[in-house]
Amino acid sequence: AQSVTQLGSHVSVSEGALVLLRCNYSSSVPPYLFWYVQYPNQGLQLLLKYTSAATLVKGINGFEAEFKKSETSFHLTKPSAHMSDAAEYFCAVTGTGFQKLVFGTGTRLLVSP
């Protein structure tokens, strides 16, 4: 079975500050890991994905994440927050083959001026 745990349902940062959103996974097979962003009243947009290549993954909008097997973590970071980053962020895991995505409960990022 696979699962992800997102620590912190809400994260608040100031504009220009570092963004760190935490995700820990559990998987009985080598995982593929994803971060999605959801803006109000919209669907999910893929930020980045880890598929067993480079452990440091760069995504869109300046986000990146590092896969750490020893810590079973896949935390999302951005050096400098922008007001437009305010949204809900979901970490998700899947294995190879069958493409069911298992999502975390989400972290709402709040960015203040």
Place this chain on the structure above:
Amino acid sequence: ETGVTQSPTHLIKTRGQQVTLRCSSQSGHNTVSWYQQALGQGPQFIFQYYREEENGRGNFPPRFSGLQFPNYSSELNVNALELDDSALYLCASSYWTSGKNEQFFGPGTRLTVL
């Protein structure tokens, strides 16, 4: 390239009714998955269709059913609606190939059951 589209955008039904939600996959994709996202929660996997056959199912009762058509569009049908079925229903399409588990999501259909 056309993205994933869903219809309708919003829908209001009463308990006990039946509903059909529709999804058009992204061009070139042959797999469609449906997810239910309750308010304040992450999406939950309902089922997946590949080449018009169900290819996996989450923990949802049989009154949730689906179809995939030859053009890879899809429907989600829910019978005997319950209040707890109120949620955002997301469709995601992908091209089936191992190691490329990237799913592209539509904007969703918000279902309200009264």
